[in-house]
Amino acid sequence: VPVHPLRAVRRYVGRWGLIAALAALPIYYGVHDLVYGYQAGYVAGHAVYRHDLSQLGYNFAQGLSNGAIWALIAIGYTLVYGIIELINFAHGDVFMIGSFTSASLWGVLGLGLTTSVLGLTGGLLLTLVIVMVVTGSLNVLIERVAYRPLRNAPKLAPLITAVGFSFILQNVGLIWRGGSPQSVPDLIHVQQTVFTIAGVPIQRGYILAFAVMVPLVFALTWFINRTRAGRAMRATAQDPEAARLMGINVNATISLTFLLGGMLAGAAGLVYALYETNIWFFQGFKAGLIAFTAAVMGGIGNVRGAVLGGLIIGVIQALADSRMGPQWTEAVVFGYLIAIMVLRPRGLLGEETREAG
């Protein structure tokens, strides 16, 4: 069948336009830095300009580390959407509970600015485990109470209970730590430079974000692809009825999905508290919005897509923050989302949902 010329053009634009759109900002600022230079400080009252890509590299390093946190949250959204096609609005707030639990555990464990490296490492690992158990269990509880009874109800019903649980958790956070953002101790001196690559300072926070995100994503991918429970998750995501006929306990599989998503949200909560040194009962709303955007951008239901989407959004945020001013950041992020959706409606790596096949 001959392809309509207009469709061919659209396909061409869809493929290359997407790459052009994603590369536009970095290329523009890279060329700008090389040609015009950027102000790198003052020496003896005179502005010093540099003509290299280290400023862009710094933006990338910062953006990728921020993005690693979004990626951990986005995976929770994408797993849940992939398996029951529900936008779990409470997920961002589970992440917030993760941050709050972490900060409280630091107090209980006596972790502070004077704690030894060994004590800090042990304490933070213990915090990570406890927080992941707490948030994973919380997410399972939410599924059991608010979503499972509505499995066969119209799709709007669980959506509303998700919004309801989001507000409940926000209020828990509000009562727990009050309405204002709270500063927490900078336990790991997060902005301290560990080493420099091509003029780009690599800070402790960047290493932390990746040191937590990469192993967890690999472990999750291995779990989903290689284990019996993981195969059950994939089967349930593709066709729950067929999975049930094949002897899979669908309810238990869905609970497992919520457990994994909640655990990753808890890990993200700990990293966020360490990375930002600032926690707030409302942090989950914005983080959830960004992470959900990342999941959609990467292709909802697709774990690799969620990670990619999170990292891309992190970089876009860092570029916009640094180059255009923070007042433009959200407009730029969502402008990118619109462009990507228009050019590739199923996201960067494609949806992995029942609808998508």
Next chain:
Amino acid sequence: MRRTTAIAGLAAVALAAAACSSSSSSGTTSTSSGGTVDFYSSLPMQGASSAQTVPLVNGIKLALAEAHNKAGQFTVKYTVLDDSTAAAGKWDPGQTAANARQVASDSKAVYYMGEFNSGASEVSIPILNQAGIPQVSPANTYVGLTTSLPGSAPGEPQKYYPTGTRTYLRIVPIDSIQAAAGLMAMKQAGCTKVAVANDKEAYGSGLATLLELEKGFYGVTITSNTGIDPTTPNFRSYASTIAGQGADCFYFAGIVSNGAVQITKDVHSAIPKAKVFGGDGVCTDSYTSATKGGVPAALYPLIQCTVATQDLAAYPGGKAFLAAYKAKYGVSNPDPYAIYGFEVMKLGLDTVKNLAAQGNSKSAVLHALFATTARPSVLGTYGFDKNGDTTLKSYGLYKVGSNGEPVFFKTLTPTQTVK
């Protein structure tokens, strides 16, 4: 029948809840045969600003207690209203409007103390103006509320006074003076390039604009003035940008709840030696003290902030105020706003008292307030100009003590401001 019972039960619960909520917001006092006048304060009693507003309300209550709840022949019924919500953690437009409407509908209301935030006063002034309620703010500094000075927005201040009659006054000097004081402090601290960030509220953006407008008077270079999104998780990109611009000082124009602590920490990490300045919106321990959720202790020596309050002990009657405050609340070094709370209540009480039988007339109280020219007070002698602005012209410069509390450093009286 069961349905009727259920509805009746619900109604009873609702009535009980309403009764509880109204009584919980009331401040208390008894009435007497001489008549009652109603005084209100509307301030953010939740969130980071409560570190300033709780002492402020304490100051109000202290003045009322010293007057034995009387203003001349009238008994004063004082009600504390909260213009913040727990969810916002700061002032809320809806809550502010509700407070103003509540007072506007009270036929005995003659005096409204508020708001604390200039943005909130933008909401309450027009409502109270239409009801003819005299309003005195113990804290607002935004120029546009009373003047059309540079730094105000088009249509200000007329748009706040739909009746055409002024009903709003304030006892703190406006931001054209505060900005100049901040510039003086920065010049004296040796700042050569200052990065300014504002929280985009009326107070913050207005103060930042005035810093830019007045920088020439004091020879300070402002490298950038950036409106920030307070909900942003961090400001590290911003901090690296201003570091690249060579900023050696940072000024935050805004309130604590709007990301002040986080942006200060990020700027400090990017420019460790940068001196940090702020206005009265951050000159409180919820910002300056690490133990109260503020900035880390390493920043204490770098921070300076301005508040209209000067050395409390040096004020006329300041020592007596401090002694009375300590006796009543057990605190010897209250937040700088406590004395403004004391004075705003004293002003209201004295005005009603001096009006004798006319003290329960809103219009008489309003007229008397605007007629105040040389009032001897705990803040010194002051009056109001035709716009309702105080004639006081000095700001106090504060540093941070080793315990994280703001400590008075010196008085700044700017000689040059925008006209």
